[in-house]
Amino acid sequence: MGAKKKDPNAVALGSKGGKARAASRSASELSKIGKKGAQARYDGLSKAERSELARKAVMSRWGKTARKGER
Secondary structure (H helix, E strand, C coil), X not given: CXXXXXXXXXXXXXHHHXXXXXXXCCHHHHHHHHHHHHHHHHHCCCHHHHHHHHHHHHHHHHCCCCCCCCC
């Protein structure tokens, strides 16, 4: 079965509403919303996936590349 295509008009309208809602929120409110999303994502990952995600974040933060065998 092929994937259903989204109605471009509905997508544009939803995006417009989301941007307007975000513009009316304070930075602390947006932060709280983002933290909820991050926690939901974290809860859905396995221990190995969380570890890999953390490793990539550290490598990105410190500007280092993984050496062979460190993966």
